[in-house]
Amino acid sequence: MSFSLYIAGYIQPMDILNLARTCKSFRQLLMTKSSAFVWKAARRQVNGLPDCPTDLTEPQYAHLVFYPRCHGCGKYTTAILWRIRRRYCPDCRIERLCSVNPYNEEGIQMISILATEKIAIEGEIVAFGVDKEQMELHIHDHKRSSDKQQYITDKKEQYVAISVHARQCEKWQSDTALQHRIDLEMRRRERDNSKAFLIVSSSLDMNTRLNILVPMGSSYLAKLSSENPSP
Ligand SMILES: [Zn+2]
Incomplete structure (x- = not known):
């Protein structure tokens, strides 16, 4: 394993996609079948993301999940049509x-x-x-297939597998979006609480501040109070 591929195994899928766009030689290297493990290692760092389906290669899957551009016109879009x-x-x-x-x-x-x-x-x-x-x-493909019945059977099986995988991806996507909203809300509340405490505490004496901030027992607080008398 080359050093560059070793490093690539420790970064996120989007970083590898960007890396593949930096120059032709990197792109060629990362698109070979033997580099699939790099994409796989990056994908496994993404919490809960379903495995790469059999109808896509690892780079195709990473591109679908993480590259936020329309496959038709290149505009920014978050809409992933998992089934197709x-x-x-x-x-x-x-x-x-x-x-x-x-x-x-x-x-x-x-x-x-x-x-x-x-x-x-x-x-x-x-x-x-x-x-x-x-x-x-x-x-x-149907016209070119020599065994049309087998072709249809294979396509039906693939259709079912894609539907199952798409449902898993939709769930992962909604769970991830929900978690993101919860994290944002938690951060917002932490910020608001910090601001509110600063506003409220500015009008409190030192003893009260210590009682809020250092709930460590009366003897310890008394010691701190004596060392920090109220103005
Ligand atoms: Zn478009």
Whole structure:
């Protein structure tokens, strides 16, 4: 293991993504299969994040979870569409998702094969749609497959596995967001309490301040009081 890869195993996934963008040689190194352990080590530092699914590589998974840009236009977005493994801003969600029938006009099965996501316009969910790119790839692969029945069986299995993994990720994401809100609220209260104490304590005499700050027993407080008489 090279020194640089050893170091990379101790940093966060976003740091590795940034590292992969710094230069071509780093990118090539980190995208090789033999570097998967680096991504894995970084991912395991993220509390509660589900394992990398079999339909994605470690770098693809890290990119989906941690890189906050729309896969369509590059705008900042927090919306992760876990089932279709994409991040789309509201505009790209409308442009890149489409509704489908259970079978297309050529008789190729679509439903329970292709993952669907909600298409929302101005916050209102109007339909469920599949990703157009994934649909075209599916049609292409179906036509090229020599054993179409086996192809459909494999795709159905993958569909179920992705749905299960997506639910785990959605739970992880909502738990993480909740924890973040709790941490912010705790910090805000600590700040408010500190401010309130400073305001209140400025009007208190030294004995009262000591009773609040040093609840260590009357003899010790008496000693401190005698050493710090009230003004
Ligand atoms: Zn976009």
